[in-house]
Amino acid sequence: MNQDDDGFVTLWPTLLLKRHLPSAEAANVALVDCILKLEQSQSQLTANYQSQNLFEQSHPAILWLHQCINKTIADYLSRSGVAVGVNWHLQGWANINRTGDYHTLHNHPHSYLSGTYYVSTPEQALSDHHRSDLNPGEISFFDPRPQANMTAIAGDPQIDPEYRVQPEAGLILLWPSFLHHAVHPNFALEPRISVSFNVVLKRSDALTPRQ
Numbered sequence: 612m613n614q615d616d617d618g619f620v621t622l623w624p625t626l627l628l629k630r631h632l633p634s635a636e637a638a639n640v641a642l643v644d645c646i647l648k649l650e651q652s653q654s655q656l657t658a659n660y661q662s663q664n665l666f667e668q669s670h671p672a673i674l675w676l677h678q679c680i681n682k683t684i685a686d687y688l689s690r691s692g693v694a695v696g697v698n699w700h701l702q703g704w705a706n707i708n709r710t711g712d713y714h715t716l717h718n719h720p721h722s723y724l725s726g727t728y729y730v731s732t733p734e735q736a737l738s739d740h741h742r743s744d745l746n747p748g749e750i751s752f753f754d755p756r757p758q759a760n761m762t763a764i765a766g767d768p769q770i771d772p773e774y775r776v777q778p779e780a781g782l783i784l785l786w787p788s789f790l791h792h793a794v795h796p797n798f799a800l801e802p803r804i805s806v807s808f809n810v811v812l813k814r815s816d817a818l819t820p821r822q
């Protein structure tokens with residue numbers, strides 16, 4: 612942890628990367644087609660995410676996404692200050708959330724970083740009879756420091772324990788795998804399609820911290 616000239620130290624940062632991938636529009640058309648075809652051969656494509664690796668598919672759009680994710684991971688590691696060489700294995704799966712589908716609070720054990728790329732994000736139209744504080748189709752991340760917001764005062768950056776993102780097609784998110792998150796229900800009639808992935812590090816002595 613670095614201390615600045617005035618003695619201030621920012622402790623335990625949680626770095627999240629949120630950016631749009633270039634050339635996503637054309638790739639997403641191909642990805643939707645590819646993912647829906649995969650679903651025809653595996654009905655529980657999303658729930659059985661551990662039994663597959665989407666990145667073993669040779670479809671050009673999957674290869675494009677794989678390359679984009681690897682670049683995103685390299686950028687993340689660079690910004691987070693990791694200076695040693697890091698090798699990883701990428702395990703990915705498709706999420707197809709149909710009307711009413713959601714994903715409860717969870718994190719991703721046994722991986723270092725996790726992320727999601729959004730392929731198709733239908734318009735979420737709430738009707739007047741719904742409560743006004745719903746966030747259909749969004750993803751929420753939660754402060755990993757339990758109850759750190761409890762004593763926050765006005766202007767304090769600890770106030771909000773939740774960071775919520777309204778995904779758009781072409782957006783990629785990358786975060787530390789320990790971070791708890793949840794996906795709100797899809798209210799649209801069309802499926803909400805995304806690709807999630809885990810970055811599993813290949814062990815090497817260079818990764819052992821020197822403290």
Ligand SMILES: [Fe+2]
Nearest residue numbers: 717718719792
């Ligand atoms: Fe997740």
